[in-house]
Amino acid sequence: MQFGILACRFFITAIPLFMLDFTTHISSAIPSSNQPSIQWSGLSGAATGLAISQLGRQQSAPLLVVCRSSRQAQRLEEEVSFFQRAENSDSSSRARLFPDWECLPYDVFSPHPDIISRRLGLLHTLDLKPQSIILTSVANLMQRLPPASYLRGHAFSLQIKQRLDVQRLRGQLQQASYAAVSQVLACGEYAIRGGLFDIFPIGSTQPFRLDLFDDEIESIHYFDPQTQRSGEQTEQIRMLPAREFPMTEEAIRHFRQQFRKTFSGDPNANEIYRGVSKGQPPIGVDYLFPLFFDTTATLFDYLPKSTILLLDDDVADAASHFQAETNDRYLTVKGDLERPTLPPHELYLSTNDLQDRCQYFRQIRLTRGQATPGKSTVYHFPCSPPPQLPVNHKAPKPYQELTSFIKQFDGRIALVAETAGRREALLGILGLAEFRAKEVASFNAFIEDNDCRLGMLVGRLDQGLLLAGAPAITLITESQLYGDQVLQRRRRTTSHTDPNAVIRSLAELNIKDPVVHVDHGVGRYQGLQHLDIGGNLQEFLVIIYRDEDKLYVPILSLQQVTRYIGGDSETAPLHKLGSEVWSKAKKRADQRARDVAAELLATEALRKSRQGQSCAFDEASYLGFCSGFAFEETPDQAVAIGAVIKDLIAPKAMDRLVCGDVGFGKTEVALRAAFVVVESGRQVAILVPTTLLAQQHYQNFTDRFADQAISIELLSRFRSRSEVATVLKRLQAGSLDIVIGTHRLLQSDIAFKNLGLLILDEEQRFGVRQKEKLKKLRAEVDILTLTATPIPRTLHMAMSGLREISIISTPPRNRLSIKTFVHEWSNQLIREACQRELRRGGQIYFLHNEVSTINAMAERLHEILPECEIAIAHGQMPERRLEHVMREFYHRRFHILLCSTIIENGIDIPNANTMII
Numbered sequence: 004m005q006f007g008i009l010a011c012r013f014f015i016t017a018i019p020l021f022m023l024d025f026t027t028h029i030s031s032a033i034p035s036s037n038q039p040s041i042q043w044s045g046l047s048g049a050a051t052g053l054a055i056s057q058l059g060r061q062q063s064a065p066l067l068v069v070c071r072s073s074r075q076a077q078r079l080e081e082e083v084s085f086f087q088r089a090e091n092s093d094s095s096s097r098a099r100l101f102p103d104w105e106c107l108p109y110d111v112f113s114p115h116p117d118i119i120s121r122r123l124g125l126l127h128t129l130d131l132k133p134q135s136i137i138l139t140s141v142a143n144l145m146q147r148l149p150p151a152s153y154l155r156g157h158a159f160s161l162q163i164k165q166r167l168d169v170q171r172l173r174g175q176l177q178q179a180s181y182a183a184v185s186q187v188l189a190c191g192e193y194a195i196r197g198g199l200f201d202i203f204p205i206g207s208t209q210p211f212r213l214d215l216f217d218d219e220i221e222s223i224h225y226f227d228p229q230t231q232r233s234g235e236q237t238e239q240i241r242m243l244p245a246r247e248f249p250m251t252e253e254a255i256r257h258f259r260q261q262f263r264k265t266f267s268g269d270p271n272a273n274e275i276y277r278g279v280s281k282g283q284p285p286i287g288v289d290y291l292f293p294l295f296f297d298t299t300a301t302l303f304d305y306l307p308k309s310t311i312l313l314l315d316d317d318v319a320d321a322a323s324h325f326q327a328e329t330n331d332r333y334l335t336v337k338g339d340l341e342r343p344t345l346p347p348h349e350l351y352l353s354t355n356d357l358q359d360r361c362q363y364f365r366q367i368r369l370t371r372g373q374a375t376p377g378k379s380t381v382y383h384f385p386c387s388p389p390p391q392l393p394v395n396h397k398a399p400k401p402y403q404e405l406t407s408f409i410k411q412f413d414g415r416i417a418l419v420a421e422t423a424g425r426r427e428a429l430l431g432i433l434g435l436a437e438f439r440a441k442e443v444a445s446f447n448a449f450i451e452d453n454d455c456r457l458g459m460l461v462g463r464l465d466q467g468l469l470l471a472g473a474p475a476i477t478l479i480t481e482s483q484l485y486g487d488q489v490l491q492r493r494r495r496t497t498s499h500t501d502p503n504a505v506i507r508s509l510a511e512l513n514i515k516d517p518v519v520h521v522d523h524g525v526g527r528y529q530g531l532q533h534l535d536i537g538g539n540l541q542e543f544l545v546i547i548y549r550d551e552d553k554l555y556v557p558i559l560s561l562q563q564v565t566r567y568i569g570g571d572s573e574t575a576p577l578h579k580l581g582s583e584v585w586s587k588a589k590k591r592a593d594q595r596a597r598d599v600a601a602e603l604l605a606t607e608a609l610r611k612s613r614q615g616q617s618c619a620f621d622e623a624s625y626l627g628f629c630s631g632f633a634f635e636e637t638p639d640q641a642v643a644i645g646a647v648i649k650d651l652i653a654p655k656a657m658d659r660l661v662c663g664d665v666g667f668g669k670t671e672v673a674l675r676a677a678f679v680v681v682e683s684g685r686q687v688a689i690l691v692p693t694t695l696l697a698q699q700h701y702q703n704f705t706d707r708f709a710d711q712a713i714s715i716e717l718l719s720r721f722r723s724r725s726e727v728a729t730v731l732k733r734l735q736a737g738s739l740d741i742v743i744g745t746h747r748l749l750q751s752d753i754a755f756k757n758l759g760l761l762i763l764d765e766e767q768r769f770g771v772r773q774k775e776k777l778k779k780l781r782a783e784v785d786i787l788t789l790t791a792t793p794i795p796r797t798l799h800m801a802m803s804g805l806r807e808i809s810i811i812s813t814p815p816r817n818r819l820s821i822k823t824f825v826h827e828w829s830n831q832l833i834r835e836a837c838q839r840e841l842r843r844g845g846q847i848y849f850l851h852n853e854v855s856t857i858n859a860m861a862e863r864l865h866e867i868l869p870e871c872e873i874a875i876a877h878g879q880m881p882e883r884r885l886e887h888v889m890r891e892f893y894h895r896r897f898h899i900l901l902c903s904t905i906i907e908n909g910i911d912i913p914n915a916n917t918m919i920i
Contacts, residue, residue, distance in 0.1 A: 029057045032382040034311065034365035042381040044370040048389040048466040049478060051369055052082025055136060055313060059083070059098070064309040065133040067302070067364075071321035073103040073140045074844040078465055080138045085419075085462045088445045101125055101139040101302065104146075104289075105843040107835055108329040108351075109336045109344055111287045116205075116245065120190040123243050124206025127154045129305040139302065141318045142325045145352040147299040149247050149292070157249060161213065162239035165220050169195060176202075178252075180245040180284075188228045191245040201226070205243040246284075248295040255279060261294040266343045274341065287342065293349050301352060303360045312366045322354045335831070389467030389477065394484050405484060406436045409457065414475030417449045417458040419467075421481055424706030426461050433457075446478070485894075517567035517575035518546060523554055524578030524585030525567055531558075549579040616759060618651040618683040628678050631707060632671060640668040643809035647676045647787060650807065651760075657785035663811030669789045670700070672809075673762045674707050676787055681713050681740045685759025689743040692765055694719045695889055700764070701743045708741075718744030763788045830867050833919060837868055837899065840917040846892065847899045848918040854879050854903060861901050872897035876906065 034041045046054060059066055068083075070076040083098040102121050104114040125137070130151045157179060161167070176193055177183070184192045187201040187210050194201045203210035212226045212233050225234040248254070258279050263270050270276040278285040293299050315321075329347045337344050347353075352360065368379070392404040400406075409416060418433075418440065420426035426442070433440050440459040443449045449458040468478035512518070516528045526546035533540055534555065543555040544564065556564060567575050578585050636644065643661055650657035663669045677687045689704075691697045701717040708715060716730045716739055733739035737756035742748065766788050826832055840847050851860045854877045864873055874897045876888045892900045893912055900906070900915070 029054070029061060033058065033062070034367060038380050039364075040366045040368070040379045042368045042370055042379050043384060044381055045384040045386050046369060046371055047386045047469070049082050049085075049464060049468040049480075050384060050386040050470070051371070052079055053086050053468065054384065055079070056083045056086035056098070058311075059087075059136040062135075062311065064311055065306060066136045066311050066313060067306060068136065068138040068313045068315075069144055069318050070138065070140050070315050071317040073105075073143070073842060075315070076100060076138045076140050076143075077844065081463045081465070083136060083138070085464045086446055088447070088462065098136040098138060099125055101137055101143055103140055103143050103842065105839070106289075107839050107842070108332045108347075109290055110835075110839070111342070112839075113286045113289050116189065116191045119245065119247060120205045120207070123154065123247065126151075126305055127158060127206060127241070127243055130154060133307055133310070137302075141315075141322045141357075144302055145322065145325065145357055147293065147301055147350055147352070148304075150296060150298060150300040151305060153249060153296070154243065157244045159242050160239055161220060161223070161242060163220055163223055166218050167200075167213075167215065167220055168218065169200070169215075172200075177282075178250055179242070180250050182245075186228075186231070202240070202242075203228070204240060205245050206241065211237070211240050247289065248292040250279075250282060250284065254295050255282065257296075258291075258294045262291075262343075265294065265345070268340070273343065275343070290350065291343070291345060293345060299349075301360070303363075306364075308363065310364050312361060312364045314361070314366060314368050316368065316370050319354075322357055326351070326354050385471035387469040387471070389469050389479070389483055392479065392483050402432050402436070402484075405432075405479070406438070408479075409433075409436075409438060412475070412477065414472075414477060415449075415456050415458075417443070417446065417460060417476075417478050419464045419478055419480045420459065420461050421463065422706045423461055423709035424702070424704075425481060426459055427709040428705055430459060433459075450476075512566075519565050519567050520546060520554065520556065521563045521565075522585075523548070523580055524588070525576050526554065526578065529553070549577045552580040554580060616683075616685065617654045618679050618685075618759070620648070620652050620679060621682060624682060625675075625679065628707075628711065629675065631710065636671075637668060637811065639663070639809075639811040640671065643672050643811055644675055646807070646809050647672055648679060651676060651679050651785060656783065657787065657807070659786070659807040659809060660788045660790065661809045661811065662790055665791055667811045669791075669811060670703055672811075673764075673787060673789060674704065676760060676785075677704070677741055677762065678708075678711070678713075680760040680785070683759065685757045686734070686737070686739065686755050687741045687760045687762065688748055688755070688758060689741065689762040690748050690764065691743070691745060693886070694745055695886055695893075696764060697743050697745055698890075704741060704743065713740045714738065715741045715743070718742055718747050758784050760785045760787065762786075765790055833864075834867050836917060836919060837871065841871070841898060843916075844914070845917065846895065846897075846912065846915040848906060848912075848915055849873075849899055849901045850904065850906070850918060850920040851901060852903045857901060857903070864899065864901060868899070871899050873899045873901055875901050877903040 032041070032043065043054060055066065055068060068076070068079060070079055077100060080098050080100040087097055100121075102118050105118060106112050106114055126148065129137070159175075173183070173195065180191070181202075182192050184194050187194050187203050190203045190207065190210075191205055192203050192210075198215045200213040200215060201210060202213070209225045210228050212224050213220050214222045214224075222236060223238065223240060224236050226232060227234065259270070259276070262273075262276055262279075266273075275285055275288050275291065279288065326347070329351055333344060333347050336342065390408060392408055394401050394405070395403075418429055420429050430440055430442075438457060440457045441452075441455045443452065443455065443458045443460050445460065445462075449455060449460065452458070464478070464480050465482055467480045467483050468476070470476045512528050514528065514530055517525055518528045519525050523546075526548045529545040529547050532543050532545050532555070534543055535541075542558045544558060544561065546554045546556060546564070548554065640663075643663075647657070647659060647661070650659055661669050661672050673689070677689075680687050689697075689700055691700060697717060697719050701715065704715050714733075716733070718727065718730050722730070730739065730742065731752065731754070734742060735754045735756055747753075761784055763786060837847050849860075849864065851857050857875055857877060861873055861875055864871075874888050874892065876885055876892075878885075880888075888900070891897060892915075895914055
């Protein structure tokens with residue numbers, strides 16, 4: 004299949020498009036009625052995003068950019084947005100991504116409500132006022148959509164002074180598939196409480212609160228769903244349906260008629276048919292949405308005829324691949340009688356249909372390399388692939404490639420840092436090489452400042468740029484230096500388990516489970532038995548011990564029996580009734596407990612007897628630092644922060660445990676504590692168990708402290724001897740404020756001038772020797788321990804009052820719930836799960852906890868997923884190799900990490916959202 008090939012004479016018009024006259028010449032490189040199809044060639048790196056942004060600035064006609072994949076569309080949307088930044092234009096001119104469902108064709112899942120909200124919001128906006136630049140994947144373009152009449156007919160507005168029939172509105176929202184809740188937290192939800200009406204409309208990024216006076220809307224305000232506090236006022240809100248198909252009575256009747264006409268058999272035996280009939284559409288019904296309409300539409304139908312299509316060079320191949328995938332999926336699932344399926348042509352355009360639809364619009368074919376000979380005009384951009392300037396940390400001068408390029412390049416250079424913290428780090432590196440880079444707000448500001456030869460800006464840009472001209476211009480991104488990609492930090496959750504061993508119900512015990520009697524030791528539970536005691540029938544719990552001895556425990560004495568938690572139940576010991584083994588073990592444990600208690604009491608007494616170094620608290624500077632936090636604190640997080648600050652300004656040493664799930668905001672607590680201590684003139688040490696965690700903390704701290712006069716260094720075995728020596732000298736001299744490191748921080752050659760705070764991440768991962776050294780510090784400095792899974796001893800100490808504890812149990816805003824499925828092994832299921840994750844640009848953990856067979860499993864996965872890059876990680880690998888694999892996974896160098904449970908000692912991988920066990 005070919006796009007944009009017309010029956011006319013082929014010729015090439017080479018128009019040099021230098022950056023400085025880009026805006027004047029780009030207008031001539033567009034298709035016209037005489038030449039409706041042209042090519043842009045030579046676009047390398049981020050030049051595609053730059054060209055699209057410049058075209059969108061000059062053209063009043065909408066632009067539809069069609070990419071080969073959703074991931075490429077998202078990346079290109081970031082590029083275009085980067086170059087559009089700081090432009091004075093209304094919201095309709097900015098680049099917008101039309102998102103993918105993030106489901107496979109004929110999937111058993113429905114798309115997430117947030118995705119539906121973004122899609123319907125954009126479709127409705129297109130129907131009202133065409134956007135300037137829309138980006139999407141070719142698969143999305145082939146997907147059939149609800150007709151524009153559906154959104155027009157089901158959209159309505161609510162405005163101030165409007166009279167409102169609450170009961171009628173409630174029924175209207177129910178038919179639009181909105182969910183009635185007690186508290187509005189997510190899109191598609193509403194709550195009515197007296198004279199207040201809260202609603203989170205589809206297509207909106209914020210919820211609204213309507214204040215009713217009798218039956219009249221008195222005011223409309225934005226509100227924060229987390230704090231429930233009202234914000235700015237608005238005059239009107241737009242309401243859209245919550246699904247891509249209607250659920251009115253008429254629509255349900257239409258669906259039932261079409262279902263009976265399309266599928267054979269008894270419809271009442273089908274779960275989907277019954278669910279829709281009841282007004283409760285089940286998961287996965289989205290792939291039957293055409294049955295709700297007489298006709299469907301595509302994205303083409305929402306666009307005016309003046310729209311210009313920009314087609315990626317690989318779109319034709321991607322469309323053919325998607326069509327083949329859809330046909331294969333249809334053949335796989337069409338035999339499932341429980342989930343009837345429509346043929347592909349009712350859900351998607353064919354490649355031939357797609358080609359025909361494209362011919363109605365002007366087209367620009369985007370070619371990254373040289374133009375392909377054909378029958379269309381070619382406009383060539385004098386761009387070159389951006390230079391790769393890899394940083395070599397093992398070399399004496401790690402940034403030699405970068406500094407040499409800056410010296411030799413005859414043109415203007417702009418470096419793009421992903422965050423403010425990385426910007427400061429790069430500025431420091433350039434300063435050491437005696438380069439002075441000027442900070443600029445945007446790429447446009449850099450272009451307009453002709454005197455700026457070396458600029459530095461912050462933004463999300465994956466690829467660099469090299470434009471010929473007089474002078475030449477280049478953009479250098481961090482991916483050219485480090486190979487990293489900008490990672491959006493996505494939150495994940497883990498489950499909690501109750502460590503309490505007390506048996507609350509006999510239903511918790513299975514026959515032969517090991518149990519512990521407080522007086523007789525470990526035995527095996529044998530069930531319940533009734534015995535006649537003095538003419539009374541009583542029930543006893545039976546425990547069998549060594550030599551088949553049995554102990555009968557009255558049910559009333561059940562509190563004397565606890566579950567065995569000393570290890571694997573299969574290897575639990577079996578004590579002998581009447582022997583001294585158990586009593587001696589209890590005595591040893593009792594003595595050890597007394598020793599620990601004495602040690603803890605001594606430490607606690609020392610802490611309280613010594614006059615601590617209370618921190619000075621400058622509220623103005625503290626609030627200024629807090630303003631750099633991009634999120635709203637959760638209630639638990641705010642309480643934990645307040646408790647830590649209170650401890651720091653108190654005249655005694657702090658020893659506080661902050662316990663919270665992954666992604667709940669423990670690091671922000673540590674950041675604010677470190678700020679208060681450093682502002683008081685003391686040093687902070689952050690101790691972590693692995694080099695990777697140290698690197699991650701270093702990244703977070705440098706980002707947050709980028710605008711502060713606070714020095715931060717990393718200390719690990721990956722630093723050179725000279726670098727380590729420099730860090731040690733600065734620590735001793737007091738010129739270094741914060742040091743982040745592994746157990747290297749506990750070695751004898753480490754000396755602080757004025758250590759004020761030790762932040763300990765995941766204490767349970769340190770060995771006995773390291774913990775002995777930590778004990779000595781507890782009475783001398785403030786200690787803040789962060790953990791998601793505290794060891795029982797630490798948790799017990801906190802619960803007993805020997806250590807202060809703060810628990811962060813409130814999840815962050817917009818955190819998606821985790822879906823868990825249990826299924827027997829299926830190659831098809833594994834392939835679908837992985838493809839679903841990869842289509843949205845994510846990565847996969849595949850947990851296989853048998854090291855002896857992990858290579859065989861890798862071969863099996865290669866057979867199931869031949870297109871995927873797979874790496875192996877387990878605890879028997881050399882440590883450097885393991886850390887290298889984890890680092891490569893973090894930087895998205897491969898798709899699947901086949902691993903053992905060693906991953907619990909790794910770092911947070913924001914892009915990994917699927918785990919197969």
